[in-house]
Amino acid sequence: MPQIRSLNLSSLQVASLPSSLYQLTELVRLILRDCSSLKEIRSIKSMTKLQVLDLSGSTSLGKFFDKNFATNKELQMLNLSKTKIKWFPLINGLGKLTYLLLRDCKSLSRLHMISSVSSLRILDLSGATNFVEFHDQSLGKLGSLEETNVSQIQIEKLPLDICNIGRLSLRGCSKFKDFPHLKNPDRLQFLDLSATNLISVPSISNLSNLRELFLSCCRSLVRLGDLSSLKNLLVLDLSGCKALTKLADNSFENMHCLQKLDLSETNIEYLPSLSHLTDLRHLFLQKCTNLKIFPSLDSLTNLEELNLSGLKCQGEVDVDFLKNMVTHFPSLSNLEKLKHLSLRGCQHLPNLEGVTTLEVLDLSGSPIVDLPSFENFHNLRSLLLRDCSNIKDFKDLEISEVLKGSIEKLPYGISRLTCLNRLELPKMKDGENEDENGTCHPKELLHCPWRISSWPLEEVSSSRMPDIFVDSFQVLQLLKNNPTIGKSFHFLVHPVEEETDIGGKYFYQNELFYRDTFFRTGKLCQCKKEGVDCQCRKLQQSLEIRGFSDYPHGLEHLAAQAEFLFLIDNQFIENLSSLGAESTRKMKFCWIEGCSEMESILSGEKVADNQGNSKEIVEVTTGVEHMLEILRVSHAVCLKSICSGNLQGHGLRFIKCLYLEHCPELANCSTSYCLYNLQILQIKFCDKFRTLFEDEQPQPSLPKLHRLCLWALPNLESIACIAESLQTLIVGECPKLESVNLSTLHSKILEILQISSCDNLREIVAASDLALPGKMLIRGCPSYILRY
Template sequence: MAQPIEEILNHFFGEHQASKVVLAGDAGAGKTWVARKVCDAALKKELSYGSIWIVPAENPEKKPLLDTIASQLSLLSCDEEWVDDEDSEEVKEKKDKEQEDLKTRILDKLEKMRTGKPKNQALNIDRGIQGETELGHEAAAGKLRYLVVVLDNITEEEEESIVTELKNILHSSFLKMLIIRKESTDGNAGAARESKGDAIQPDDTKAIRLEPLSSRDALILLRGRVKTEVSENQMLAIAEKALGLPAGMILVAEALNHICLEDGVQAFEFAMDDVAKMKGDDITAVLQFAYDMLPEETEIAQLPSLSDLVELRELLLKGCKKLTQLRGLSPLEKLEVLDLSGCCDLIIGPEESFSRMSRLKKLDLSGTKIESLPLDCFPSNLRHLSLRDCNILKQLPSLESLSKLERLNLCGAESLPKFKADFLHHMVKLQILNLSKTHLDELPSLSHLTDLTELSLSGCCCVPTGLEVLTELKVLDLSGTEVQSLPLENYSKLHKLVLSNCSELDTSMNFGSLSHLEVLDLSGTKMTHFPYEVEHLPYLRELHLLNVKQMQVDWSRSGIFSNLKKLRLDCCPKLVSLCDKSAKYEMPMMQTLELLDLPSLSRIGVEMPSLETLKVRACVKLEELEWNCFMNLKKLHLDCCPKLVYIFYPAKLPENLETLKVQLCNKLETVFKGDESGEYEMPQIQTLELLYLPALKRIGVEMPSLETLKVRACENLHDLELNRFPNLKTKEIDLVSPS
């Protein structure tokens, strides 16, 4: 890319001394990048004293060109912007005078930048006087410097009016104009035009077309950008399928730097096959692929202006936590998807509006720092809108025009004042509604929302009513509300029901009619008897029973958990075992089991051949784990089990275990109970954490695959025990207890 930069510099400052260069090429060819490099090089070589950028696409309000220039020169404060609410002759005269004053300040600032002195102190400038004027001295010394003005992404029609206005403002500031156009240029055709004044000469114009990179230049670019292991053939394929356009290659290269090539190569090949079919401006669609391959949390702090990407359909910036602002959004009128979720430092000002994006269907502003938005900022074609966790949003824009909306998420918009959900009246196509953690005064009738499949009102102070008509519901979350009863017989399609912390819930509620239920959460309710009817629900996979201190359960009843994949038990003070000692009981489908704050639990007593994750916390009577019950375990977390003396013994080693985390087990002496002279191995363990285990003396087992070891406050553990893991990548050891 060095060749066009030097060519432009030569046209401007070499023997040609051109006053205008037109740079053309396809979108993504790198025109704006080349223009920046030209400005930087001219300044570094003392051929220019500065640059000004004019980008019409970033000025949808059509602010005066004078304002744009003054703003870039730091001469225009916010309170100096023009107000058009008065049209009296007196006001117009005042504005004219202010504009003339501003123009004088601009010329003074530019002259000071060029010569080091304000215009009124500089010598008189006259091209006809040689050797006597400051211009003559600079020319004689070879130090004549110019102002580079870049007109970015303009049409020929815009160029004519802007150049005329620029000549009126900067008539004596020694200009070099670099004009960027999308359309191709053939020689000087169309570049020169009739022009008056001393700044631009009609026969003093050169034109350059920026061609796609050659294979050699593409390889140089990619070698400097790609940090993962990519072969030369793969790089050539990237260049070929990206049509040799630098923007596409750079974005794909940066995306590849954030993914595991082995996992991403197939998706990459599919995407690049699509890129190969693109022509012209359609190359901008490669942005969606590149952003999609970025990790959920990226280090992107700023992006160049997007105003050139007028054909862009999807812009995905999810998780760009350090991104603070976006420039050039307004011109993206063909945008269909805009995802800014997780951009927690992004500030969207109240002047920002999305209403011009008439094709926009999905807008996600979750987690952004929005305080307010214009009342009519959303296009009527919108289908999905998320303002989730916009916790400083103080004013809800008008949503009444969104009759096509299918998904609305206001969860966590806590700063919104109390309001009534009247805006729902027009949303007859709504399928998913989340008003959790909002200050909703009352919920109006939902009888018109017959397509609603998901409803979340968690933490709302209002009492939900009129729910009997929502027969299409698949997900219903009423956690923390004051709901008393539900027409469960109407919810045959329900898959997930969350009633946690519903303190007023009818304890005699029967769940037997929920034939498609998969997840049931009754945590924190006052239910006194276990709903045994759930054992007949064929699809039930998760049951949450946290803090149900009053619930009586006959654990000897076979079948109540036979289909479950996940079970959470918390604060069940009378639970001794999941099965009677005399019975043999199996939970064949169980994959995740959490036993939390069960003070009477002394054994588990149930075989779980499919169990992969076991978490045990504050089970103070548990003395050992029955490893014959869950031999396929992959993750084990033990927290505050004071009667455990060891964890494993030779006859029953879970060979598939990958993660072991143990803390606050005061009597634990060894991880593995076996003969010290014997050699035992757990081949799959990759992560081991041993925290606050004052009695721990040894680990006692080989772990050849261990990569991460974290040990804290295990003062009796011998150092030799920590030097037996040759493949460690991460090691944090502090054996002494904190004082």
């Protein structure tokens, strides 16, 4: 061991390291990533050959014993990202240090004596939100510095004389006001000043080799200097600069290499000529509502993506008429490589007949009355017509027919679009604002910030069937008036649009999972015969809610009809009670994945007794448990319990199958009486899982359990449970498990026993009066013995 050169103890859950580790004098690489319990690093002075020290993700680390790295002169990489350090040993003597990574060090406020580290190439302080200043006034001696990322920190200015730097990012530095001063500006290739407090950008003619310039969301930026010298620029992003109203007429004259130009959400009134941007691939002018004159696009023959959403150009006119009319929408006829076109919310539209190369066409919210025939749009994959209420040929189309997948009846040749995989349709017949009783629905339901798609179950394996997204309010009203329609569909509900903290928008990526594949490949149903017609594989009345921060109100009626509920990447769920009793009254199957705020599956609700005596408090469930039979929970990073509180309703009393995976905070399955009818229990990749149940007297019991699988549970210590009906027991990769006592299970019908890779397993105890399982497979357990 003293001769060891590389040591990786990542994810080790210890508060301190053994003293022997600090005596590894030959150590070159020490990797301690994600050791979340580690609090301190003692003296490493004896590690004189150390080149790499990686402590990233050790979120409790806050202390170094050493005051400096004077004896660690070979150190080349120091990574302290995502730690709690307020200070660390002085690095002024590290002549070979190349990488200094301090990303997301929230407690770090200052950096001392960095200017003497002449070999430094990469400095990353991004996300160190309390960092306020560099101790060094100048970084002129850092001649090797290639990249500096100080995004989202609190500095007002950079040290002087930064030289030879190639990449510089100050994104999100809200106090930063002045354009950075660089000693050798011609070396800079990447500059990101997005979401800073810049008021003006001076002439940047000396940035002759700049490739990418990001100034998005600089809300105070009113003046932009001369850009004509940026001959090598590939990307220019000014989106969200709301105070910017003008660009110099010659701004784009020499930008022959420019590939992406984003001026979205600026208040520019006149665009400079685009005729020199012959290599432009992406042009974004979304919500440029003050734009008065639009130059010709004829020279942009390489343009692939054009976003003109929200523009208010004058009049819808023919392409030929537009060729010399810059006051209207420009001609699109020369854009022979155009693939993505967004005209969302545009009051007037250009002629679309000639742009048959399109793959994505977004006309959402526009007042278009008629569409071109799509017969020649052979590459169109996505057609978005949401809120296009004036399109005449959709007004008489019944939404119930569309839900059935009858795309043959769709107008404008849509049914012949063989590549189409996403279709958002406007309101159709059956979309009145009143139900059959004349009751007007709340206005907020008429403009839901979410969309619904459906998939007929008989078409679930069809590659020809596109994802069809229809008006949310119409679907809810249709299902309310005709409840039987929803029995044969899988419904997916997703947010229409989300927004990042600093203004960058992205649309939720719609995915329709084939649920029958999940059941088969995931073995959620343990049918003994292939092809058996079991209830688990019938997805009638199936609903998926995906990607929400808050509960999508208006879905209560649809959720109340769902027997199969999928909850994926939702932040509003703390437990199943978050959905409400009415929304889950028919639920038989629930699939929960990536719900990072979920702390328990079922939680009690405190109420007073019948006499209103506040001292007599009992806990009752909210009705979720009444029908639920199959539950799968995965990647719930905050889940700590199955049933919390002393549940009067005996928790998940009808559940038959429970699958728990990647729940790192879960230590046990709460109490066994919550799971009295459980038949299948599978627990995998739960780092803190220690024992099946909390301490119970008498011994916990699952009388109907016939299959138990415990896999990759690094802290599992015991399997203490009475399971008279157990037929299959599978245990693997549980290094702390020392004993498996079959006699305590009291099962007379155990058929399969499989134990693998349990390094510290010492014994398997079999009952003397019971036969051994018919199939036993024990491997990777070098020290075990079988005894009676």
